[in-house]
Amino acid sequence: MKIRNLLSLLGMLSMVCNAADDYQIGPDSHRKEAVPVGEVTKHRFIESKIYPGTERDYWIYVPAQYDGSKPASLMVFQDGQWYQNIRGHSRVPIVFDNLIHSGEIPLTIGLFINPGVIPAAKEGAKPRRNRSFEYDTLSDQYARFLLEDMMPILKREYNITDDPEGRAICGISSGGICAWTVAWQRPDAFRKVISYVGSFTNIRGGHHYPALIRKTEHKPIRVFLQDGENDLDNLHGSWPLGNRQMAAALKFSGYDFKFVMGDGGHNGKHGGAIFPDMLRWLWRDYPKK
Amino acid sequence: MVPSIYCILFAGVFYACSTLAQDIPLNRVLIKDEGWEKVVGGMKFCDACCSDRLGNFYFSDAKGGDTVMKVTPSGEVSDYINGVPGISGMQFGPGGKLYACQGRSRRIVALSPGKIPELIVAEIRPNDLVVTKDGHLYFTETSTRRVYHLDLNKAGKRLRIVASDIAKPNGIALTTDGGTLLVSDHMDKEVWVFRIEKDGSLGHRAPYACLRLRSKNHPSKGDGIEVDDQGCFYVASDLGLQMFDPTGRISGVILSPQPGKPLVSVVFSGKRLEYLYIANGDAVFRRKIQSKGVLHW
Numbered sequence: 001m002k003i004r005n006l007l008s009l010l011g012m013l014s015m016v017c018n019a020a021d022d023y024q025i026g027p028d029s030h031r032k033e034a035v036p037v038g039e040v041t042k043h044r045f046i047e048s049k050i051y052p053g054t055e056r057d058y059w060i061y062v063p064a065q066y067d068g069s070k071p072a073s074l075m076v077f078q079d080g081q082w083y084q085n086i087r088g089h090s091r092v093p094i095v096f097d098n099l100i101h102s103g104e105i106p107l108t109i110g111l112f113i114n115p116g117v118i119p120a121a122k123e124g125a126k127p128r129r130n131r132s133f134e135y136d137t138l139s140d141q142y143a144r145f146l147l148e149d150m151m152p153i154l155k156r157e158y159n160i161t162d163d164p165e166g167r168a169i170c171g172i173s174s175g176g177i178c179a180w181t182v183a184w185q186r187p188d189a190f191r192k193v194i195s196y197v198g199s200f201t202n203i204r205g206g207h208h209y210p211a212l213i214r215k216t217e218h219k220p221i222r223v224f225l226q227d228g229e230n231d232l233d234n235l236h237g238s239w240p241l242g243n244r245q246m247a248a249a250l251k252f253s254g255y256d257f258k259f260v261m262g263d264g265g266h267n268g269k270h271g272g273a274i275f276p277d278m279l280r281w282l283w284r285d286y287p288k289k
Numbered sequence: 290m291v292p293s294i295y296c297i298l299f300a301g302v303f304y305a306c307s308t309l310a311q312d313i314p315l316n317r318v319l320i321k322d323e324g325w326e327k328v329v330g331g332m333k334f335c336d337a338c339c340s341d342r343l344g345n346f347y348f349s350d351a352k353g354g355d356t357v358m359k360v361t362p363s364g365e366v367s368d369y370i371n372g373v374p375g376i377s378g379m380q381f382g383p384g385g386k387l388y389a390c391q392g393r394s395r396r397i398v399a400l401s402p403g404k405i406p407e408l409i410v411a412e413i414r415p416n417d418l419v420v421t422k423d424g425h426l427y428f429t430e431t432s433t434r435r436v437y438h439l440d441l442n443k444a445g446k447r448l449r450i451v452a453s454d455i456a457k458p459n460g461i462a463l464t465t466d467g468g469t470l471l472v473s474d475h476m477d478k479e480v481w482v483f484r485i486e487k488d489g490s491l492g493h494r495a496p497y498a499c500l501r502l503r504s505k506n507h508p509s510k511g512d513g514i515e516v517d518d519q520g521c522f523y524v525a526s527d528l529g530l531q532m533f534d535p536t537g538r539i540s541g542v543i544l545s546p547q548p549g550k551p552l553v554s555v556v557f558s559g560k561r562l563e564y565l566y567i568a569n570g571d572a573v574f575r576r577k578i579q580s581k582g583v584l585h586w
Binding site: 051052053118120122124126130131133203204232234235 | 499
């Protein structure tokens with residue numbers, strides 16, 4: 001009797017726990033037999049001209065099929081460490097392997113970049129964390145960091161397309177608004193955006209984007225926004241409302257966009273679970289046949 | 290397999306939470322029903338707030354008289370030192386010396402009760418200063434748009450320009466750990482940060498935080514800066530006391546008690562450095578908050 005009660009209690013608990021934010025990754029995020037495995041290498045960047053003094057790790061994913069004979073597409077990820085992790089929320093290298101092999105996305109090189117840190121010079125002092133400054137600021141500085149600091153490094157080694165339609169950028173939270181900012185500032189360089197739980201709130205003015213989008217001539221950007229009903233509501237604003245405002249503004253101004261509102265919180269579970277589908281949608285007509 | 294997935298999920302959530310530690314609303318800092326209380330009134334222009342190790346508070350009446358005043362934590366006010374007019378910035382440094390900017394007298398002096406002021410540097414127009422625990426003094430010179438450095442340990446005390454081209458550099462402070470220098474701009478919205486290098490020079494300048502303005506193109510009136518034990522910083526400004534989290538995100542504006550009068554200086558004082566003291570026009574006010582100050586010497 002007691003055990004039955006306990007079991008039913010556990011059952012109810014698990015129902016409660018499963019009610020919201022219960023997103024699972026699907027088969028595209030697991031290794032599949034006979035799918036060639038691309039290579040991920042780790043690097044450190046310490047010579048930024050755009051963010052002087054910053055140091056950061058970055059990773060490059062190169063598909064097994066890449067031979068340099070034709071330009072590869074590029075996809076950049078903020079908070080790169082989380083995205084390149086094959087046990088993380090998105091497992092990008094595995095998803096890329098699978099979808100490149102099946103021909104659902106183009107041959108794509110992945111660039112996963114961590115936010116910068118300025119180490120302290122004085123003993124015992126803390127480093128300056130540059131993540132919010134780099135990701136939340138509404139300016140072209142991060143786009144210039146990608147184009148002037150990082151692209152030359154990539155281009156020295158790899159044949160990467162100059163077609164902005166072949167360049168995508170993705171991030172979570174402040175990294176999500178950062179992805180949008182890069183394309184908004186430089187649609188000549190990046191035209192495809194994925195935002196997980198994007199911080200379109202007033203951390204450093206990001207709540208202005210819906211108004212800017214409505215009163216700026218349409219830019220050739222394709223964007224997938226993911227958010228959840230249980231996302232943050234704090235001093236910077238409401239994440240669900242911010243993302244709804246973005247979606248409404250994108251619709252008003254005729255953007256090629258998709259908006260998914262789940263029931264998750266401020267994390268990468270939902271985004272990671274639908275990441276393969278977001279990629280399919282983002283790359284659905286590229287390269288043009 | 291299953292446990293490892295959960296570990297990673299938890300790790301991800303933990304990482305997210307650790308980045309959320311930046312999201313500090315005003316109600317995590319202010320205390321409900323605890324407002325500003327007047328400490329001293331009837332002055333001309335209060336400025337140069339600072340604190341000693343025991344939590345005694347000091348300030349100047351920069352445009353009236355020539356006295357540095359002392360206020361004990363229990364509120365007793367006395368003249369600390371006379372004969373030093375026009376002090377706009379003041380801080381205790383190593384050895385308990387009280388360093389003071391006298392812009393109109395074009396000098397920085399070290400003060401001790403009953404002694405003639407010791408000249409530290411002359412032929413400059415200092416506005417505000419800060420002293421590190423290892424004896425490096427930095428000060429702003431608003432008129433030349435510069436920040437200077439002086440190594441107090443070295444004989445001869447050679448002056449160095451360590452930053453320039455800030456519209457109106459004014460307030461100056463150290464982060465909690467002493468590794469970063471903050472400088473406010475009285476004209477523009479930027480609060481600049483610099484890494485303090487081993488030799489005392491400044492590197493890697495960035496406009497890390499932005500003050501809210503009354504209206505576009507209105508001067509920020511960014512002035513005195515104070516840092517708390519969590520690394521948040523508070524900047525006196527036109528709109529009030531603007532609070533920023535350690536990553537430079539604005540947390541909010543704490544309203545000044547006399548909005549029509551200039552808010553120019555701020556410091557933690559009191560027995561446990563649990564009070565924010567501000568110079569707001571003709572008066573000094575204090576307010577107990579949840580955060581506490583840090584001593585740099």
